[in-house]
Amino acid sequence: MSDLDAKTPRVFLARHGETEWTKTGQYTGSTDIELTEHGIKQVLSTGSQLVGPGKLIDPVRIAHVWVSPRIRARKTFDLLFRDNTNTNAKYPADSANGNGGQFLEGKVTVTEDIAEWDYGDYEGLLVGEIRAQRKKNGLDQETAWNIWRDGCEGGESAEQITQRLDRLISQIREIQQPCMNGQGPGDVVLVAHGLILRAFMKRWLGYSVDNPLPVMFSPGGIGMLSYKNRDIDEPGFYIGMSLPIQD
Template identity: 25%
Template sequence: MNMKSGVQIWLIRHGETEWSKSGQHTGTTDIPLTDEGRKQAQALAPVLASRSFDLVLTSPMGRAIETCRLAGLGDRATVEPELHEWNYGIYEGRTTPDIRAEVPDWSVWTSPIPQGENLADVGGRAQALIDKLLATQATNIALFSHAHFSRVFGAQWAMGSPSLGAHLVMDTAAMSVLGFERDVRAIIKWNLLP
C-alpha cells in the first residue's frame, strides 16, 4: 500500500476577478478580486476552518493570496511559485471567442501558445509539485491557485495525464479534494462551492 495514501489535497480556486467574469485568460496579469470575489473567499472560511491543514501553499498572484487570507488561512500560507496560472503568452487578456476569430478551433488544451506554456509544460509543473508534496510529511494540504492550473493538477494527480483537465470545470472560489481510494490516487470531490 502507498505510504502516502492518507494524504488529502484541497485545491481552492481564487475568487472572482473582472477577467474571470468576462472570460479573459488571466495568467501573468495580477488582477485583484472583485467585491463578489472577496465575498466568495470569505464564504470559504467556515468550511476550511473545520479542517486541520498541516501545509498551506498559495500561488504568488495577489488574487490567490487574498483568497487565502480571506478564507482564514493567510497567516499559515507559504507562496509556492509552481501554483501560478498557465502562462497564456500572446493570448493573455483575450477570450477564447476573440482568439477563435483569428485562429479557428483554438483551444488552450490543444493549440500552440506562442510566448507561453503548452499543456505539457503545465502538466510537468503540476507533476513536479505533486512529487514535492508527496515527499513532505504533510497529510492535509491546502493549495490556493487558479482554474486552468488546478484542472491540470487534478488531472495529473488522478491519471498522470494533463489532458483530462479539459473535462474538469472549476468555478471561482470552488474547492476540490484529491486523495486516495485505497492506494489509488483519486478525485474525491470536485468543484464544491461553500
C-alpha cells in the same frame, strides 16, 4: 466520509474568488488583478463554512500550503485563513516565511509552480478572439484551438505545464506518504486558479493534461483529492464528501 478516509491525507484545491476578468471570460494568467467585492464574499463564505478547527480544512491537520504569487490567489489565502485559525493571517508574500497564523507558520510556500497557465499572447483575450488570431497566423485551419492540446503562443505549452505540476505532485506525495494512516498532519492546500487546478487534478490522477475529461470549478470553490485505500499509489478524487460532524 468514513473514519478511515478522514485520516487519509487530502489535497484541497482552492480557486480564487471572482475578478472582473472572471466575469467577462478573459484569459487571466500573469495579470495581477484584484478580487471583486463579490469575489471577496465568495471566499469568506467558503472559509467560514469549511475552514477552521473541527471543520473540513482543519489548520492543525495541514502539513503545507502552496499559493500562487498572483494577488488574487494571495488575497484568497488571506481570506480563507485569516478569520478561521484564531490568528491574523497575512499575505504569505508579505513575510519572509509566509506566515498564515500560528498553525501555518513556516508551512506556506508562494510558488510559480501553481501559478495560472501562462497565456502569453492570449492574455486578456476571449476564446473567440484567440481562435481568430490563431487562424490569422496560419494555425488551426482544420481543428479549433484547444489550450489543453495546443498551449499558447508566447506562453506555456501542455508539456511545460505537465513538468511543473508533476514536480509539485512529487513534493506533495513525499510529504503525505508517511501519513497514510493519520500519523501526524498530512493535508495540503493549493490556493490558485481555475485552469491550473483543473490541470493539476488531471495529473494527480495520472491523465495527460489534454485528456478531454470535462471539469468545472467555480470561483471561490474548494475541491478535494486524496487516495483510495490509504495507498499512495492509488490517487483519487472525491465526487462527494460528508462534512465533519459539529458537536
